[in-house]
Amino acid sequence: MSQNLDQQVIFTVTLPDGTAKPFPAGSTGMDIALEIGRRLAREAVAIKIDGRAVNLSAPVTADCSIEIITFDSPEGKEIFWHSASHIMAHAIEELFPGSKFGAGPAIEQGFYYDVSSEHRFTEEDLKAIEERMLQIAGRDIRIVREEMPRVQAIEYFRTVREDPYKVEILTDTLKETETVSLYHEDGFTDLCSGPHLFSTAALKAVSLFNISASYWRGDQSRESMQRIYGIAFPSEKLLKAHLTALEEAKKRDHRKLGQELELFMLSPEIGSGLPVWLPKGAVIRQELESFLKEEQRRRGYHPVYTPHIGNINLYKRSGHYPYYSDSQFPPLTYHDEEGKAEQYLLKPMNCPHHHLIYSSKMRSYRDLPVRLAEFGTVYRHEQSGELNGLVRARGFTQDDSHIYCRPDQLVDEICNAIDLTRYVFATLGFTEVETRLSLHDPLNPAKYGGTADVWEQAEKDVKEAADRMKIKYFIGIGEASFYGPKIDFIVRDALGRKWQLGTVQVDYVMPERFDLTYIGSDGQKHRPIVIHRAPFGSMERFIGVLIEHTAGNFPLWLAPVQAIILPIAEDVHNYAAEIRDAMHAAGIRVELDLRNEKIGRKIREAELAKIPFMVIVGQKEKEGGTVSLRRHRIGDEGAFSIQEMTEKLLNEIATKGLTTKPTTNA
C-alpha cells in the first residue's frame, strides 16, 4: 500500500455493497482491489471512482465511492480490448518497424487497429503478431499514463514517434484540448485518453481474425490503411468459448441454411444479388405476406399494384433520382420511330407510383387517411462488395405502404404504424429489437430535401409518436432519409451484425413535389403528409434474419413442410396415404416418405430437414387407427387418433405457436 508517513490523510472509500473503508491518501485502485481480495485484484481491469472509469494506478484524492471493473462487464471488455489493441500495435511495431498507426479502438466484439505499412500483412503475419502479443504480455509491462500539453505531444509524435496520423489527430480532432494523455508500455507509446490495463500481463489469450482495408478517417479520398481485427481474453478458456460460439453462429448463417433447407438460391447466371425463391422458401414468404395482408386489411389499408419500371422523369420529379443515382441500374432507353428517346428506370422505390395513385382523384378531408399498400419489388444496384445473401440484395420486395393523412391525424397514424410493426415483430418472436430515431444531420444539408422548418416539425412529430408508444430508442444523427426522419427497427443476425428491418418514415417533402392535395372542410386545397412504412422492411432481408433467428426451426405456421408421414414398412403404405389425404384436406403441408428405408433413417433425415412433426405409422397404429407423433428436436409425443393429431396441428398453426396474443392498440 502506498503510504505517506508525513501526513496520514485518510479517505473513506465506499464499495458498491455500501461498506465504507478507510484508505490513506495516495492509495491506488490496485491497492483498493488488493484490500478487497486477491482474486478481484487479479481480475481487475480498471476502477470506477465516483462513476468515472480510471486506471488502477490512479491514486484516490478524496472521499469517494468506487467500483472495481472486471472483464465481465461491458466496460471492462472495452478497456481490456482497447489495451489489447495497443499491445497489438506494440507487437506490430516490434515485428515490422516503421509501421504507423491510425485509430485503434475497442469494438463490440474485440478491437482493431488501422496500420499504415509498406508491408502487406498476411494471415501468417497475424499468427506471428499473436505470438508476439502474448510474449509482450509475458513481459508483464506496466502500462503508464503520462499527461502533457498538446503542443508538447505534437512535438513528441512528430520527432520521437514520427507518426503523422497521431500528429493529425492532435492538430485536428483534439485542437480544443489543452492537455492530452499518452500511454507508455516499454518501447511503445500511444496517444490515448484511456483508461488502460495495469499491466500487459492481464492479456492471456488473443486471436487476430481479419485484415481488411479502411480509409484513414473513413474518407475515401485519404490513404488506404490495413485494418487488423482481433479479440483478446483474460483466459484461454474464454477464448475457446468465444470461438465455439462463433462456430455455432456460422451454422445459423441464412446462406448456409438457405441452401441446406432449399429455401432460396443465388446464381451468377441470373445475376449477383438477385435471389430466387425455391418452393420451400416461397412458402415462408407467402405465409408472411398473407399474415401481413390480413392484418393490413383489418387496419384499413388498400392493396394496390404498380409496374416494375417507370419513366425516369417520375423519379426526377420525386427527387429520388439524384440521391439514388449511385445505386441505380442504368436506365433503359427506348427510341421510337422518329428517334425520340424515352428512358425508363427499374423501379428503385415504390413511393412515386403510390403518390400518383393518390393524386389520381380528388380527395376530401373525410377520405383521409388513405393507406395504399403493396408488396413492391424494387431494384438497386448495390456495390458488389455489399451483397450478402438475402439480407443485402439488388432486387428485393418491400412490404411498402404510404399513408396520406391530415396534420391532425399524423401522430396517431405514426403510432398505428409503430403498433403494426411491433405486432409483426412480436408474432415472429423478435424480442430483442433496437429502435433508432433516425434524424437528419444539420451539418450536411446537401443530403436532404425540404426546408429547415419542415424538418423540425417532422422530427418533432416522430419523437412525439415514439414517446407516446413508449419506445426505448436511441438517436441516429444523419440516418434520416432524404425526405424525412424515421423510426427504424433493427435486429441482429447470428454473427451479431445489425440489420434494419421495419421502418416508419415521415415525409413533408414528397407531397410538395407531387403537389398532393385534399379539400378541407373550408373548401380549400390542403397538403397531406405522407408516412412511408414497412414492418418487415423487405421480405428478403426479414426472412434472411428470421432464418438466423430460428436457426431454420420455423414455427409450425411458417414451416415449408409442417409434417411428414413415415410408414415403417410397405404393408402400411395405404394407411399412410389415407392419413396424408386427410391432413392435406385439412390444409396441412404434409409429405409422405415411401422410400424403402428403415424408420431410423427416415426420422434422422426428417430431423435434419427440421420438419416440425413426424407422423410414424406401423402395423400397431394401423390396427388401432392411430398415429405415433414425434416432434422435431423434442421426440416421441405418444399416440393420437388421426383427428386428434390433425386438430392439434391446426390449432398450433392458427395460434402461430403463441400462447398469448401479442398486445396491440388496434
Next chain:
RNA sequence: GCUGAUGUAGCUCAGUCGGUAGAGCACUUCCUUGGUAAGGAAGAGGUCAUCGGUUCAAGUCCGAUCAUCAGCUCCA
C-alpha cells in the same frame, strides 16, 4: 467500388515437386420389410469458375474477367 481470401461431382471437401481426377453424402438400380437420428451391394456423375499466357506437359505457375466470403464505404 476498395483491401484481402476463396472457386475441383448436386452438397461437403482431398488432390504432394507441374506428369492427364479422388472420398463421403446425395442420385439410379438391386438386395433387405424394419419401431423413434445413418442396413448392404453395384452403377452413374467432372471442359478442375471463364478466358488468355508460360511449359514437351497446367486442377497445380502467371495475368485478366466473373462469382462468393470477411471487412471498409453505402443501404431495406
